[in-house]
Amino acid sequence: MSEKKLEQKKIASVKTFKKIMADHFLQIDAAARDPGRKVAWCTSVGPAELLQGFGFEVYYPENHAAILGSTRTATDYIPYANAAGYSPEICSYLTADVGAYMQGFTPLTKVYGIEKIPKPDVLVYNTNQCRDVQDWFMWYSREWKVPCVGIETHRGVGAVTKVHIDSIAGQLQDLAGKLEKIAGHPLDMDRFKQSVELSRRCSELWDKVLRAGTAVPSAITFFDGTIHMGPAVVLRGLQVAVDYYQELLVEMEARVQNKVAAVAGEKHRLYWEGMPVWGKLRNLSMQFLELQTCVVASTYCNSWIFNQLDPDEPFESMARAYTELFIVRSDAVKEDYIARMCADYRVDGFFYHNARTCPNNSNSSYGMPQRLTERTGKPHLVIDGDLNDLRCYSEEQAKTNIEAFVEQLAQAT
Numbered sequence: 001m002s003e004k005k006l007e008q009k010k011i012a013s014v015k016t017f018k019k020i021m022a023d024h025f026l027q028i029d030a031a032a033r034d035p036g037r038k039v040a041w042c043t044s045v046g047p048a049e050l051l052q053g054f055g056f057e058v059y060y061p062e063n064h065a066a067i068l069g070s071t072r073t074a075t076d077y078i079p080y081a082n083a084a085g086y087s088p089e090i091c092s093y094l095t096a097d098v099g100a101y102m103q104g105f106t107p108l109t110k111v112y113g114i115e116k117i118p119k120p121d122v123l124v125y126n127t128n129q130c131r132d133v134q135d136w137f138m139w140y141s142r143e144w145k146v147p148c149v150g151i152e153t154h155r156g157v158g159a160v161t162k163v164h165i166d167s168i169a170g171q172l173q174d175l176a177g178k179l180e181k182i183a184g185h186p187l188d189m190d191r192f193k194q195s196v197e198l199s200r201r202c203s204e205l206w207d208k209v210l211r212a213g214t215a216v217p218s219a220i221t222f223f224d225g226t227i228h229m230g231p232a233v234v235l236r237g238l239q240v241a242v243d244y245y246q247e248l249l250v251e252m253e254a255r256v257q258n259k260v261a262a263v264a265g266e267k268h269r270l271y272w273e274g275m276p277v278w279g280k281l282r283n284l285s286m287q288f289l290e291l292q293t294c295v296v297a298s299t300y301c302n303s304w305i306f307n308q309l310d311p312d313e314p315f316e317s318m319a320r321a322y323t324e325l326f327i328v329r330s331d332a333v334k335e336d337y338i339a340r341m342c343a344d345y346r347v348d349g350f351f352y353h354n355a356r357t358c359p360n361n362s363n364s365s366y367g368m369p370q371r372l373t374e375r376t377g378k379p380h381l382v383i384d385g386d387l388n389d390l391r392c393y394s395e396e397q398a399k400t401n402i403e404a405f406v407e408q409l410a411q412a413t
């Protein structure tokens, strides 16, 4: 390795990113303290557009839990939720978030001066990603005595049929009836449709940003994506997210045009399957940088692309968008998707993060890595770890295995 100090390629739009994320949290904090405004909690792939149609300020606790992870405070608080009967084996977003609440802690205090997480008027989930989100919201529902409502989605779906769409669209319409009582007024259809339209535009732009990873050398890394996906998660449905991704896309397109590499001297290209290890993003990113290996694409960052959304059919298109999602699908559909991504992004190998507390978003336990390697001819590496619970992650072991894997890639070229 060269003696020259390696530096991560900085994304200039990060300045705007920081501002709009700060505004988001401060706005929700203000709404939670204002008796005239209403706050809804929403799961990260929940019905945000519908909530915006009712004028709720929307807060996403998974984002808060990921901040607990990336600030490496999650592991300190997980045991408090464990002691209350929430197993160390279940979602460490849930356990970190509930444990931190029990101890009166939020990383938002240090970052934004916000004293506590916003108390909601309603908690709204979609089980499309897992059952844990429902259990998580039910905990707060009991704690604060506020209603918890949601959508129960089919899982392991192969072809998405009219039966699925009708069922979910019907649930969304029922949900609108319940939300009307909580909001105290009917759904504003114009606002709802506008939110669906803005969400779709946000998705299309985010998709294009991520596709800067198809360039050789890649203009973006998975690690950049885990940061810059924030607005697609928490601000979709709002103009501010569309504006942000327009700015970021201009920057990415300029990089592609000028062949600016996100990883200097890119030699190998990988696909990341599974959750990020939030507390080790920087270390992993630096290791791949040193190895001149770019993680060019991931299932995770692509999970907030909802190009199916259509304001002319808001309920049906939401049902489709939130059911065609990768995490909802059968292994056969998931394998076809990853094989397509492998070809589009010209990857040399697959990296699977087997997250201990999220089997829902880990796809290495039922032979998928082996089947995809056989199908594509590309090798794979599985690393055991976790999204938030760093007790499940051995950094030394991961480091050694990654080095050996990249060595294997080098020998194959």
Ligand code: SF4
Residues within 6 Å of the ligand: 062, 091, 092, 093, 094, 129, 130, 131, 132, 133, 275, 357, 358, 359, 360, 361, 387
């Ligand atoms: S998908 Fe995984 S990480 Fe996300 S809420 Fe569910 S269990 Fe937790």
